[in-house]
Amino acid sequence: MLVIGVGHPDCGDDAAGCLVARRLRELGLRAIELSGEATTLMNAWEGEQEVIVVDATLTGATPGTIQIWDAAAAPLRRESLRCSTHGMGVAEAVELARALGRLPAHFRIYGIEGRKFEPGQTPSPEVTAAIEEAARRILEESGKCTSQD
C-alpha cells in the first residue's frame, strides 16, 4: 500500500496530508508527500495496487472532520477537493486516471476538513487532532491490507 499526503506543509491546514504521511512514515508505512499537481500524482501511483491519498478539504463540514471516499468505486465530486491551487489537482488526477484506465484497483481518499489555509500558518488544533486520528485509521487499514496481501 502507498500513502500519498497532498498539500503544502507551510499553509495552515493544507499541511494535513503531508503531516499524516510523515506520521505514517514514522510508524513504518510507505508514505510520500506531494504538492498535488495531477500528472505528478498519476506518475506516483502508476503500477500501485492499493493507494490512499490524504488531502485537506473545504466542504463546509466541521473543521477536523475526516471524510473517506472510495474513489475506485465511484467518481469523485470535484467540488469536494477544491483546495488545490493547481490547474489540475487530486480530483482531476483521479478522474483522468479513471478515464485512461490507470486508477489503482483499491483507491481511497481521506479528506481532512480545514478552516485556515494562509501561508506561514500552523495547522488549527482541530486539524492537528484529526491528523493523528487519520494516521491511526490508515494504520489499521494497512494491517488489513497486509493480511489480504
Place this chain on the structure above:
Amino acid sequence: MNPTVSKATRTIKVDYLARVEGEGALYIRLRGDRVEDVKLKIFEPPRLFEAFLRGRHFMEAPDITARICGICPVAYQMSAIHAIERALGVTVPGAIRELRRLFYCGEWIESHALHVFLLHAPDFLGYEDAIEMAREHRGLVELGLRLKKIGNHLVAVMGGREIHPVSACVGGFYRAPTRHELLALKPDLEWALEASLQTLRWTATLEYPAFEQDYEFVCLRHPDEYPLNEGRLVSNCGLDIDASEFEDHIIEQHVKHSNALQAVLRQRGSYMVGPLARVNLNFDLLPEPARQAAAECGFSVPCRNPFRSIQARALELIFACHEALRIVEAYEPPAEPRVLATPREGRGAAITEAPRGILYHRYSLAADGRIVAARIVPPTSQNQRRIEDDLRALLPSLAAEPPERLTWRCEQAVRNYDPCISCATHFLRVQIERD
C-alpha cells in the same frame, strides 16, 4: 431565430477560473455589445518573496525563488543565478552554459505539454476538461502525459528532483551529470521530438477564431540561438535593451482588483510575452525541423492571433526536444561543476525566458554577500493587462452569443496566455493613504 443583442447590461462572472495555475476570477460587464468593464481578478494571496530574500545570502536565492512556482522553478533559478552572477562579475564556461540550456528545455517540455494537452486542448475540441476529452481522445492525452513525464524526468536528472530542483547554483551546478546519465535520456528525447512534430501537425487541424491584435511582442533575442537564458530584450516596436535597463522601460502598476502588479511599457501600455511573442521574433532561430513543420502546417509569422499560442507552444516543444538532444549528444562534463563566486557589493539584473514569457530578476548585494534588495517581475503579471485588452477587443464580436458560449470563449482567451497566478502574486505593494 436570429440572435439579438440586448441593450441591457449583462454581467459575466467566472468565480473560479478553471485550468489555470492559481486562484483567479474573471469579471466582465457588457451593455449591448459595448464592453463597460473587464477585470482579470487575481485573489490568490500575496506571497512576499522579495521581502523574504532581504538579508539572505546570495547562494540561497535560487532555492528560495524556485519555491515561487511548482511548474517553472527552473526559470526562477535561472533568472536569479544570472542576475547574481552579473552582480558578482562571474562568467561560466561553455559546458555549464549548455547544461543550463538543457535544464531549461526540460521545464519547457513539461510546462508546454501540460498546457497544450491538458489545459488548452479541451477548449479547441469542445470538452469541459481533459478528463472528458480523455474518454474520446485517449491517445492524445496519453501522448501529452508522456511528453510531460519526459520533461519532468529531464528536470529531475539535471536538478536532483522534479519539483523545486536543488542542483543549480550561482556559478553552475552543485553536481554536473555524467555523460552516461545524459545519454540515457536520448531514446526518450528522440520519441519526444517525433511526438512534438505530431503535436504541431495536430494543432493545424484545430479551428481558430478569426481574431488578431496589433501586439507589441516582447522577448529575448540572441544573435545565434533561440532564446532561453541570454539575449537582449526586444520587441517588434523598437525596444532593444539590456536587462539592466528593464525598469527604465517597464513599470508595474497596482490595480484594486488584483493582488498581482500589472506591468506596462512606459507610455505604450500592455504587451505580450511568452511563446507567441518568442516565435514571432525568433522564428528564424527555430531548428530546421520546426520551421519545416510550420511551413507544412501553414503556420507563418507574423502571427497575431492569440488563440494560435497553442501552435507556438507546439513549435517550442519541437525546439526544446531538438535542443535537448543536441546538448545530450555533444555533452562533455565540465572540469568543475561550478565556478566559485566571491561576494562583493554589486547590483545585477537578468531576464530569462520562462515557459510563459520573460522573467526579470534584479538583486543588490552587500559586500558580505547578503541580499540588500530584490525585484522579481514574472511573466503572468506582464501579460495580465494584455489579457484584459484582448478580452475588451474580443467581446463585441461575441455579444450576441449565448451566455455559456460567451463565457467559454472568454475563458479560452485567458488560457491562451497559460497564466500562472501563483507566480504573479509573489508580491503586493502596500499603499497606505492618510489624511
